[in-house]
Amino acid sequence: MKKFFLLVLPFYLFTCLPIKADEGMWTLYNLPNAVYETMKQENYELPYGALYQGDDAIKNCVVNFGGYCSGVVVSPDGLVFTNHHCGFEAIRSHSTVEHDYMLNGFVSNSYEEELPNKNLFVSFMVEQKDITAYLNSLGLDKIAEGKRSHFVDSIENVMLKEIEKQDSTLRVEIKPFYEGNQYYLTTYRDYNDVRLVFALPKSMGKFGGETDNWMWPRQTCDFSVFRIYVDPKTGGPAKYSKDNVPMKAKKWAPVSLQGYVPGSFSMTIGYPGSTSRYLSSYGIKERRDADNEPRYKTREVKQNIMIRHMRADEAVRIKYDSKYAQSSNYWKNSIGMNKCIDSIGLIQQKAQFEQKIRQWQDSTGFLKGKLDFAKLEQLYQKRFKAVRALTFYSETFGRRNTDEMTRRAVRVQNGAIINGKDGKPKSHYIEFKNNSDEWDYDTDREILAALLKHYREQVEVKYQPDFFNVIDHDFKGDYQKFVDHIYKKSKLMKSDKKIYVNKKGYHKDPGVVYGESLVSTLADIQADIVETYDSIEVLERYLCAAKLRMEEDMPNYSDANFTMRLSYGQVGEYLLAGQPSGYYTTAESIVEKMDKASQIIDYEAEPIMKELLSVKDFGKYTDKTTGKMHLCFLSNNDITGGNSGSPMFNGKGELIGLAFDGNWDSLSSDIFFDKQLARCIGVDIRYVLYMMESWGKADRLLKEINAK
Incomplete structure (x- = not known):
């Protein structure tokens, strides 16, 4: 399965209410x-x-x-x-x-x-099948939560090599279904x-x-x-x-x-x-307040700047049309989802259903001592501020349609774009191709300055990068002057030129320093989420398992996970x-x-x-x-x-x-x-x-x- 940067929040599955005839995202190979x-x-x-x-x-x-x-x-x-x-x-x-x-x-x-x-x-699905029993026979059900993903990845890599030997046009993916209670293997052919x-x-x-x-x-x-x-x-x-x-x-x-x-x-x-239709009431509250709200607040800041520049210049419009469309789609979705959550009292509905599961659990003993609702609530409360900060961080610094300076500064830090000879550190360099057809200098700088100001106003000091101190001390709190400085002075903004990473002065480059500060802040946020991540994953999986068992006489579908559904x-x-x-x-x-x-x-x-x-x-x-x-x-x-x-x-x-x-x-x-x-x-x-x-x-x- 593909790895995602930990900017992606945990994903959960399905609904907690009885299924209706026309509801459902059904897998085709085992359609009930x-x-x-x-x-x-x-x-x-x-x-x-x-x-x-x-x-x-x-x-x-x-x-x-x-x-x-x-x-x-x-x-x-x-x-x-x-x-x-x-x-x-x-x-x-x-x-x-x-x-x-x-x-x-x-x-x-x-x-x-x-x-x-x-x-x-484009990809065509060739075949799909449930391999849960096979993975459990290899020990998946005995592996600690934090190691499950790595284990499944390793099995997927082995299967991928095997199928490529048979047919080089095929590939396979293993994805969790039903909150990780089941795993399906899907074979694709890509064109x-x-x-x-x-x-x-x-x-x-x-x-x-x-x-x-x-x-x-x-x-x-x-x-x-x-x-x-x-x-x-x-x-x-x-x-x-x-x-x-x-x-x-x-x-x-x-x-x-x-x-x-x-x-x-x-x-x-x-x-x-x-989709997240098995998500607990506590998870829905987090989705509303720590995910959706920071998303639409941040996107509105950059969209207002984008559209103003796009309407003023046709060349800018062409560069930002796609970025604006991608951003605005889920800006409006997040606003609408929060309104719907509140208007139908969804959190309360889920809490009532969870009480029904508690009563059923007391009468059957299923997962007694494992599915602990009080503990689940406490864990969500413990990580709330960190998750909210992570969404603000992701929307400000981590999206694909962020400003070019941030994009380059973060890419440098992950080390994936370093060139040169192995064993010869002095030869190591980075080089950014001229992609000026994808972004506009004035638009980009204004967006970044506005986003920096917004992030600082919304996120507690604990999760603020230390370059904000530089803005205060060296630039008298002027965000635009700070941004103009790093765009002008950083070698990272020099396209089609080799930048040697082990030469004197590299780590003093303002763009490099900016990127280092961002990565350090992300690590701090992630550390506070990782503390509770595995435990929440386990309890959400138990909640899903309890629903499936309680409603075992009914057909249930897994949440969407970008596999083919009917x-x-x-x-x-x-x-x-x-x-x-x-x-x-x-x-x-x-x-x-x-x-x-x-x-x-x-x-x-x-x-x-x-x-x-x-x-x-x-x-x-x-x-x-x-x-x-x-x-x-x-x-x-x-x-x-x-x-x-x-x-x-x-x-x-x-x-x-x-x-x-x-x-x-x-x-x-x-x-x-x-x-x-x-x-x-x-x-x-x-x-x-x-x-x-x-x-x-x-x-x-x-x-x-x-x-x-």
Whole structure:
């Protein structure tokens, strides 16, 4: 399993309330028969084996897109649909002021025009199985908590080497399920030549921006198109080469123009990232106050600066578009989740359920003396300040979209970028390539100065880096002057130049000193968390085990952990402020929003878009039931981050849309799934195809997809 820097907080699993028919993120290989029978009652028409077994299984057209999203193969030549926001960075990376694909969109008219993308890959799941018994036979169940992860990693490495001997295109992952009560082995095949084929202008691919993010109604045409390329000789995965050819897919999703009605079966299959539905009431309080609150407070500081500079300069906008989008998404999510936690009294609900487990435990003796709720509460209280400080630290200094100075200063400290000859310390050097196309000098410096001030105001002195004393003493408390000094004087900001790490003066470099101070502070925070980490992990695992045993007559699913999952439900509306929300949006509704663009910048779009969506007849893309052009629709599928780009199938296994968001009213669903409120927002596949045809003139792609 992959190692993560200890900026990542512990992750827990599932819900503490009885399961409902449409709740769940189910693994496909062992889908409970009770779940399948319910799916059939809700008009799923395919046999049980159609999901997982054989070359024609639905799982074989669903992909892990880039390690952060989901996608679906929609043609025999390896064409992949995912969300626009999933392809955002690929689109941005090809954009320049002269050829701005973010602003103007991109349409390839031949294979030769499709654009390769560095470090972008898709993965297909080949197989999955439970190996808990095998790991326990090797001694996992007897290993101390702090050594379990290392033990599992070592087994994974052995298995990885073994499978690579059999087939070099395969890899394996071992991940914990059910809070570490079970472990599954998943085999994947990765394809590393993935090319951009089609993208709408950002005005449509992100229509509504932050104004509409996590909200309903939506009109966002959130899709982009890529293609998988393979070795022309083997037909298998290969690194990028101009000689590679489009993949010949064994399975692709048939695309349907038939639409849906309220109550229509809807199924998503994708890669949900992380949920915490088994998390204790004490853990939820920590999530609310020590994780979500510091996150949205810090992100708001840097986003306000980013957007001001982006609106003032097109070149800056291109550099920061992706960073801003990544930051703002979970800024708003954290705010919404906290509001939902409080509005439904979730902490109190969990506490009541834990009392029920206590009573059951007293009557059965299960885990008596091991599952200690009082101890769990005490441990969470003990680490609260450190976890809160860690989130502020992570959001200020540890995120991928932090300022360039901090990024370089921290990378230097981990030693991974030191070059030179072994055994000859004087030859050791670091060198940063010129990446000025990724960040802006003025924007970066202002962000860092503001973040330093904010961190100091929010975090207790115990967890503040000692460079704050330098700011006070040498710069009279002026954060901007301090930042300007290290940007100007530090050799770390000199690109394409060797910086020798063992020469005199290196450790006096202001950027190096800054990085050393950061790493020292992180170690202090981590030390206070490590004291309780293992004990909390054990007790949360016992809590999960108790729930599973108490409800052993019910099907239970594991929390999301970015492995393939199935969710099923129905198309339908919900009550929004006491009124029916409607289950779809129309072309008329986006035109109405476009007319408000002078007041709301997120509703701006090119005149051609308004023209295309104002026509009277949308032909074959018109819904036969309503007589309208549907843009987006609602279902009660169970989704979370990572599900973006997940295919939405009807009961016949045909593609009817792409999942791209959840609704504001259920942002606590990562912790608790509320069937009355939780909704998945999908872009209608007919809207996708209409825009490909009317705006993109992408006849070759539409013919390839061959929608029915």
